[in-house]
Amino acid sequence: MTSSFIVAIDGPAASGKGTLARRLAATLGFAHLDTGALYRAVGLTLLRTGHAPDDAVAATAAAQGLDAATVLPLMNDPALRQDAVAVAASKVSVVPEVRAALLDFQRNFANHPPGGAKGAVLDGRDVGTVVCPDAPAKLYVTADVEVRARRRLSELRNTGAEAIYEAVLEDMKVRDARDSQRAVAPLKPAVDAFLLDTSMMDAEQAFVAATDFIRSRPAFPGFL
Numbered sequence: 001m002t003s004s005f006i007v008a009i010d011g012p013a014a015s016g017k018g019t020l021a022r023r024l025a026a027t028l029g030f031a032h033l034d035t036g037a038l039y040r041a042v043g044l045t046l047l048r049t050g051h052a053p054d055d056a057v058a059a060t061a062a063a064q065g066l067d068a069a070t071v072l073p074l075m076n077d078p079a080l081r082q083d084a085v086a087v088a089a090s091k092v093s094v095v096p097e098v099r100a101a102l103l104d105f106q107r108n109f110a111n112h113p114p115g116g117a118k119g120a121v122l123d124g125r126d127v128g129t130v131v132c133p134d135a136p137a138k139l140y141v142t143a144d145v146e147v148r149a150r151r152r153l154s155e156l157r158n159t160g161a162e163a164i165y166e167a168v169l170e171d172m173k174v175r176d177a178r179d180s181q182r183a184v185a186p187l188k189p190a191v192d193a194f195l196l197d198t199s200m201m202d203a204e205q206a207f208v209a210a211t212d213f214i215r216s217r218p219a220f221p222g223f224l
């Protein structure tokens with residue numbers, strides 16, 4: 001059976017979309033897919049096999065080689081969260097063949113959520129615009145780039161990594177530009193997305209605003 005209970009969440013790095021997506025999925029009893037992890041898995045595969053992240057041929061082969069059996073163990077690999085892997089992910093994600101190779105996996109997850117879940121929450125950059133354009137609830141989560149850089153800085157420092165604010169900010173600006181200026185499936189809000197600017201919100205306030213929006217959608221009767 002195909003599920004139509006899909007929540008699509010997009011937005012730039014460290015806007016809080018993953019935090020929100022995980023909590024919404026837990027609250028709704030839906031499955032959650034962090035689509036960025038798929039691009040990170042491709043980037044990590046290239047780094048581990050000694051390929052440059054902008055090697056489009058190797059990136060395409062790595063993306064085409066990913067399936068549920070290879071992706072799931074990688075999803076729990078702490079290396080996936082490294083900044084070098086985020087940069088590699090953003091480089092492989094400009095390759096149209098890489099995006100095409102990952103599309104079926106994402107759509108299949110959304111339409112047939114695993115574990116008997118009634119619906120799915122997916123977060124990424126193009127979920128509401130390309131992966132699930134018919135999703136009945138779309139959110140675009142954003143925040144000022146300086147706010148996002150401070151969030152990422154504390155996240156990195158909490159893991160014991162040494163990080164400098166100016167470098168994190170610069171990396172974030174470069175990644176934002178690459179993600180929003182690429183030719184295929186650029187980062188942008190879907191025309192029918194609910195815009196959620198979390199610059200002045202904590203995670204709790206963002207969750208309340210998101211649940212208010214989802215509750216207002218006729219396609220989600222009685223879920224919240």
Ligand SMILES: Nc1ncnc2c1ncn2[C@@H]1O[C@H](COP(=O)(O)OP(=O)(O)OP(=O)(O)O)[C@@H](O)[C@H]1O
Nearest residue numbers: 013014015016017018019151155198201202203206
């Ligand atoms: N509304 C918020 N206010 C303050 N901090 C937040 C908020 N939402 C999330 N955070 C924190 O900011 C950091 C980044 O959040 P999160 O990982 O959810 O962002 P993201 O958009 O999924 O990033 P990425 O695309 O890079 O994976 C985390 O440390 C998280 O705890």
Ligand SMILES: Nc1ccn([C@@H]2O[C@H](COP(=O)(O)O)[C@@H](O)[C@H]2O)c(=O)n1
Nearest residue numbers: 035036037039089090093124125126179
């Ligand atoms: N739907 C998506 C999701 C991610 N990307 C690319 O992957 C990079 C890493 O994503 P995170 O969410 O883990 O930060 C991101 O910068 C994008 O380049 C994508 O293209 N589409």
